[in-house]
Amino acid sequence: MFKPQIRIPATYMRGGTSKGVFFKLDDLPEAAQVAGAARDAILLRVIGSPDPYAKHTDGMGGATSSTSKTVILSKSSKADHDVDYLFGQVAIDKPFIDWSGNCGNLTAAVGAFAISNGLVDSSRIPLDGHCIVRIWQANIQKTIIAHVPITAGEVQETGDFELDGVTFPAAEVQIEFLDPAADEDGEGGAMFPTGNLVDTLEVPEVGSFPATLINAGIPTIFVNAKDIGYTGMELQDDINADQAALARFELIRAYGALKMGLISHISEAATRAHTPKIAFVAPPLNYMASSGKAVHAKDIDLLVRALSMGKLHHAMMGTAAVAIGTAAAISGTLVNLAAGGGARQNVVFGHPSGTLRVGAQAQQTDGQWQVTKAIMSRSARVLMEGWVRVPPQD
Incomplete structure (x- = not known):
């Protein structure tokens, strides 16, 4: 006898010119709350990979690299940060998730999700203006700052900011990537791995x-x-x-x-x-x-x-x-x-x-x-x- 489907709280978001399925870490099944095969298996199934038809008909993926993405967020374990952000790039035709890098586009959605889902202390959210969300990017061990617009204490998503590659205007979110070429200990030097500009x-x-x-x-x-x-x-x-x-x-x-x-x-x-x-x-x-x-x-x-x-x-x-x-x-x-x-x-x-x-x-x-x-x-x-x-x- 086949078991029924499980359901997992999730949010489908656009960030920049990408789309992805966002999860709070503690909403995932217990086995998927740690890195490994169990986590990958569930996220692959969510997206609908691997798909030999390259359509993602049986999943949430969009059958392109910019729409086959997953994000896991949690309250930050790092001092002076609000949220830990883990990104998984899901392959379309293989049973594989690449955890080796960040998605800069979906970074724009991380702050908004964190605010709306209680991952940012309410004392740091203004009634109106911008909430500065301090993001720890766990894949690459870097700090990112998102300036998220707030109206009446809630995330402002609508606006007139136009971004080429996105059909409709929305609210502008400024993103600052701090020390983007620094090593984990904060020292530069790895920006040009060979030591040469060319x-x-x-x-x-x-x-x-x-x-x-x-x-x-x-x-x-x-x-x-x-x-x-x-x-x-x-x-x-x-x-x-x-x-x-x-x-x-x-x-x-x-x-x-x-x-x-x-x-x-x-x-x-x-x-x-x-x-x-x-x-x-x-x-x-x-x-x-x-x-x-x-x-x-x-x-x-x-x-x-x-x-x-x-x-x-x-x-x-x-x-x-x-x-x-x-x-x-x-x-x-x-x-x-x-x-x-x-x-x-x-x-x-x-x-x-x-x-x-x-x-x-x-x-x-x-x-x-x-x-x-x-x-x-x-x-x-x-x-x-x-x-x-x-x-x-x-």
Whole structure:
């Protein structure tokens, strides 16, 4: 006899250009309250993975890297923080959840969820204004500050802030990524794992070309679009419909991960599909965004296209935007050079869905680059809340 489904309190939220299923840690079944196979099995079933049809028909996932995500939140165990934030990137066609990195887009929803679900002390929530939510990002051991708008003591979700890649306007949430390239002990030095602003990346069957390998927000490999046969104006179908191109990008990503020291053998890249990211950059050009909106070269500093979980992202991952802002602030990186070079504290870059502004504060101390803060704006809102139901996982 088959057992009935179990139901788990959950909230389905959009954060930035991503969507995910949010849980409070203590609402999960006891076996899933700790990392391991039981937790992964339940979250995979929630999303509907693995799905050989790549549709997520039998789950909450959206069958894309930006909509196949899970978030677990709890009162913070860290001093001077409100909430611990754990992110799981769920593979679509494999029984695999990557816990190796953050989701910058869903970070925008973490503060709102924390406030609405009692994870932020009520004394810190103003009647009107902004609540500063101090987030401990458990995947990458970093502090993030979310400025969540509050009206009449509750989270304000509606507004007129427009974000390219999101259909409707909402309230603006400013996100500060503190010391995004610092080690866990707070020391910088791992921002450029090889010690170089630009390396020569040698990839068998692809070629040798310059690359900026940076760990800020999320480990990211930046290459010049022209060096791999692109213009930087590409939209999703230009890349994702080309299986040979996707295979080349994955090979570049794997060899970049090896050079960054993230893996010890090229075969290990498949076990951390979420990180590092790979992106290609180019100087500004006029192009038509996926929405039909015209993006003018005069309004942007550079073009960036990035891949997530093996596919070109429809807009830009939030963590990759941190990497873009950080690299742009450091003279001599490929991102900085594509933006025209020189010192800068913010850039506006063109992505497939439109444009995005990101800022970063970088400085060089004793020959080492450090970034104290990266800042960008996103929006977030609750799409549905209640219970998610899944068959019991034996």
